[in-house]
Amino acid sequence: MGSSLSHGEWIAAAIVCGLFYLVCDAARFFAQQVSAVTLRRWSGDSDVDRSTRWFNYDARNLQLVSGALLQGSLILAIGATVMAIQPAPIGTATATAALVWLIIAFLWKFALALVPEDIGEILLKHMIPFTHFFYYLFWPVLFPLRQMFARLDEQEQQETEAEEPTQEEVQAFIDVGEEEGILEPSEGKMIHSVVEFGDRVARELMTPRIDVLAFNARGTLDDLARLFSESKxxxxxxxHDSIDSxxxxxxIKEVFEAILKKESKSVPxxxxPPFFVPETKKVSELLREFQSEHIQVAVVVDEFGGTAGMITIEDIVEEIVGDIGDEHEAVEATVVDLGNDEYLVSGLLRVETLEEMLDAHFAGEDYETVAGMIFTTLGRVPKAGTVVTKNGYRFEVDRADxxxxxxxxxxxDPEWQEIEEQRA
Structure with missing residues (x-):
């Protein structure tokens, strides 16, 4: 098979096409690995080359160009290799060249997978201006392809737009935002609280019945004013009769106004009128009712009509933004880190918070707090010093009545630690 190029020139052509293929393959690989959040961040980075910002604003441009160049360079590399190993039979030369480049491509992809993500981002920034040139060079061919893919994407989006993202998907976006530095940890935590907000019910946020401060309607205004002064x-x-009624x-404002004006009014x-809600009331719905009815507090009732607790608009707001406190409240930490994997926690600490803190599973259907978990495990009210072990942790009741x-x-749990060490 004749050729105007010498044997050495065909080898050089094969090497050049091969290197071109490897660069294009790396560009497409890193473009697929870099997150959408990072691409958006690059689009607004003044330190990044203009072409880099443009390509990353529309990642499909980058993948389309590198993909097209990838296929073309591979074909040229195989063809040049076939010519370089002449005068072998054409079938043998073609098979040998294809096998060589398949092995090279496999090893190259394996090597790319070992490149750390941060280094991949740096390399990608330097590769994008290179592919930018070819985008304009092959614009007449690539533009119709880009439009076709855009229409396919639009159709797929219309088919799936009714599907809402799952909580896990939203959390994944939050995690990526925190990793990329776009979201502060506190902001990510707040967004996560908003995501979970829709699943919360009144029972989870209320002040439990045992902690509710109430006043007998038969008491005097002076006694009620004194109770307000002593409380937060x-x-x-x-x-009447009991807290269930x-x-x-x-x-507080109406009580002290009545006293200052010396009005002869009774407490009732x-x-x-109280606003009653069931324990299973969705907090998101309750917040809307608070806003529409201009109510600040609601009485939470159980299935038997008894008082289960109280919930305020402040409780709901704190679920989203965290504890906002009060200048009159005594500050008592819910969790105290004692060091060496030891903690002192409130009995009212939610189990899901404990799970996040310890990265362990303790949830159950019959309880929501650490105290509830201990009650359920023992089947009785424990005394101080009682110990319960669960999933590798030791829970000792520090104070109780x-x-x-x-x-x-x-x-x-020391015994659990020994078992884990033996397994390791």
Whole structure:
């Protein structure tokens, strides 16, 4: 098979085409690996070359160009290799050249997979101006392809637009945003709280019945004013006979105004009708009702009509933005890190918070707090010093009374640690 190029020139051509193929393959590989968040960040980076910003704003341009160049360079590399190994039979030369480049391509992709992500991003920034030139060179061919892919994407988006992203997908976006430095950890945590907000019910955020401060409706205004002065609350529920019979909510302002004006009003006369909600009330729905009805507090009732607890608009806001505190509140940490994988936590600490903190599983259908988990495990109210072990951790009741657990000391279970060390 004749040729105007010498044997050495065909070898050189094969090497050049091969290197061109490897560069294009690397560009496409790194373009697929870099996240969409990073691409958007590059598009606004003034330190990045203009062509780099343009390509990353539309990542399909980069993948389309590198993909087209990739296929073309591979064909040229194989063809040049066939010519370089002449005068072998054409069938043998073609098979040998194809096998050689398939092996090279496989080893190259394996090598690319070992490149750290941050180095891949740096290399990609330097490769994009190179592919930018070819994008304009082959514009008449690539533009129709780009339009075709855009229409296919649009059709696919219309078919799937009714599908809402799952909570796991949203959390993945949040994690990427934090890793890329676009979101602060506190911002990511707040967004995650908003995502979970729709699943929360009143029972999870309420102040439990045992902690509800209430006042007997038969009491005097002076006694109620004294209770307001001694407490941190601006609203207190009043009841007849028992806390299961809440008849109204009294605001501190109305009590002290009545006293200062020396009005002869009874406590029930100052009370506003209570707003009752079931334990299973969605917090998102409750917030809308608070806003529409101009209500600040609701009484949470159980399935038997008894008082389960109280929930305020502040409880709901704190679920999203975190504890906002109050200048009159005594600050008591929910979690105290004692060091060496040991913690002192409130009995009211939510189990899901504990799971995030320890990266372990403790959830159950019958409880929502650490105290509830211990109650369920023991089947009784424990005394201080009682120990429960669960999933590699030791839970020691630090302070409790006949009705509730106030504080729990958490540490690693020594026996579990020994088993893990033996397995390792």
């Amino acid at each position: 609350y601006s609203r207190i529920p009043i009841y 809440i008849t109204g909510i009294v605001h 006369e100052l009370a506003r 006949r009705r509730r657990i106030y504080r729990v000391r958490i540490s690693r």
